[in-house]
Amino acid sequence: MSEARLNLDDFGDLIERPSARVRREAETRRGRIGLAPKSLGRLDELALWLAAAQSSVPVEPLTRPKLVLFAGDHGIAGLGVSARPAGGAHRLVRAVLDGTAPAAVLARRAGVPLRVVDTSLDCDPGELPAEITRHRVRRGSGRLDTGDALTGEEAGRAFRAGMAVADEEADAGTDLLLLGDVSVGGTTAAGVLIAALCGTDASVVTGRGGERIDDLTWMRKCAAVRDGLRRARPVLGDQLGLLAAVGGADLAAMTGFLLQAAVRRTPVILDGVVSAACALLGQRIAFRAPDWWLAGHAAAGEPGQAKALDRMTLEPLLDEGLGVGEGVGALLALPLVQSAAALAAELAEPASGGTPETPGTPATAAAADAT
CATH class of the missing domain: 3.40.50.10210 (Nicotinate-nucleotide-dimethylbenzimidazole phosphoribosyltransferase (CobT), large domain)
Known part of the structure; x- marks a missing residue:
């Protein structure tokens, strides 16, 4: 936006919605985690929102x-x-x-x-x-x-x-x-x-x-x-x-x-x-x-x-x-939002044998990359 001119209409062009594609990817990943659907309540919705806002699957923890x-x-x-x-x-x-x-x-x-x-x-x-x-x-x-x-x-x-x-x-x-x-x-x-x-x-x-x-x-x-x-x-x-x-x-x-x-x-x-x-x-x-x-x-x-x-x-x-x-x-x-981010970041997907892997293991990293 020009320093010399403040045109509020420019915001309509500059502001994009959080990524719907990334949100769908986050939903898919959530479905592979061994927790019942909607079992985390509002935290699940917050996690999907954060994934779309960050354009990141898994979600990045909120640290700053x-x-x-x-x-x-x-x-x-x-x-x-x-x-x-x-x-x-x-x-x-x-x-x-x-x-x-x-x-x-x-x-x-x-x-x-x-x-x-x-x-x-x-x-x-x-x-x-x-x-x-x-x-x-x-x-x-x-x-x-x-x-x-x-x-x-x-x-x-x-x-x-x-x-x-x-x-x-x-x-x-x-x-x-x-x-x-x-x-x-x-x-x-x-x-x-x-x-x-x-x-x-x-x-x-x-x-x-x-x-x-x-x-x-x-x-x-x-x-x-x-x-x-x-x-x-x-x-x-x-x-x-x-x-x-x-x-x-x-x-x-x-x-x-x-x-x-x-x-x-x-x-x-x-x-x-x-x-x-x-x-x-x-x-x-x-x-x-x-x-x-x-x-x-x-x-x-x-x-x-x-x-x-x-x-x-x-x-x-x-x-x-x-x-x-x-x-x-x-x-x-804030702690509610941070908790949603932490769960989305650290809850592991199952390995190929159906057992959830610990976050940070090669299997989890590969699964995350695949999303």
């Missing part, structure tokens, strides 16, 4: 996952639509960097590297490491109910920043990306995008979130989504214009990240409602893109996520009543 968190503040939070204080996302980022946030604890426990990308935090960039702030587009996204969240130029810069991050991770050899957000007001922007793209009303997509906001806060949030929806509908045909009007720098960057990850044939586990909204917009841009994504979990208190996932025919891997965001759900789903 990475959690990427896009961070930003939203001006709409100033209306009291969140249990968190407006402009406070930098404190959440600081907790991630200090290792005290839930995502940091789980990532450390799982040995998963964690990266934070500041696109629009409402703080002095000098308060955070330069590696985190180098993709910043602006200080806080604007109020989406009465004005644009971004200018058109800022939306393009943010989108490109997300693409650049995806390229950096693919070039570094990351074999599975986990996508989350660290924001205040981000779920309101996500609700507007989902309502606009699904053609539904504000109340249908507006949840109480992980903080379980009270009735008054929920009504303010509904009103904000409603007002944003009025501004979103006229620009539905212009995806960058939609992100500029009612999205924000973090959502624009996440959308670019998801699409470029699909271009680079790198699978992604989505986290909560914000990543689901960006994925839904990504589907509008390139209809094959969702074939590269998994839904990590069903976010509690976020009906908009369920609407978005249903539109993309993505079924959450977990439903644990989890309300916290910041990549936690994607991290919890």
Whole structure:
């Protein structure tokens, strides 16, 4: 895609589906393993998906996952639509960097590297490491109910920043990306995008979130989504214009990240409602893109996520009543995906005499080569 020109239609040509031929080969190999069909449940389906995504039979074990968190503040939070204080996302980022946030604890426990990308935090960039702030587009996204969240130029810069991050991770050899957000007001922007793209009303997509906001806060949030929806509908045909009007720098960057990850044939586990909204917009841009994504979990208190996932025919891997965001759900789903990869990689096919061989033996290697 040209550096001088961002044409979202190009993604439709650049993104191919995971290989159907390799998936059939993986199904054939699975049939030769001495386990009853469907005995591994969802793990079997995940293994076939990974084989197609990797173009590899057997599947390669997942050894280099990475959690990427896009961070930003939203001006709409100033209306009291969140249990968190407006402009406070930098404190959440600081907790991630200090290792005290839930995502940091789980990532450390799982040995998963964690990266934070500041696109629009409402703080002095000098308060955070330069590696985190180098993709910043602006200080806080604007109020989406009465004005644009971004200018058109800022939306393009943010989108490109997300693409650049995806390229950096693919070039570094990351074999599975986990996508989350660290924001205040981000779920309101996500609700507007989902309502606009699904053609539904504000109340249908507006949840109480992980903080379980009270009735008054929920009504303010509904009103904000409603007002944003009025501004979103006229620009539905212009995806960058939609992100500029009612999205924000973090959502624009996440959308670019998801699409470029699909271009680079790198699978992604989505986290909560914000990543689901960006994925839904990504589907509008390139209809094959969702074939590269998994839904990590069903976010509690976020009906908009369920609407978005249903539109993309993505079924959450977990439903644990989890309300916290910041990549936690994607991290919890990761062991399930890694287990599917390990089983597909290491379960042996029978030798010619009908006895399964140990992985790594010449008979197994020959069988793998034959597929």
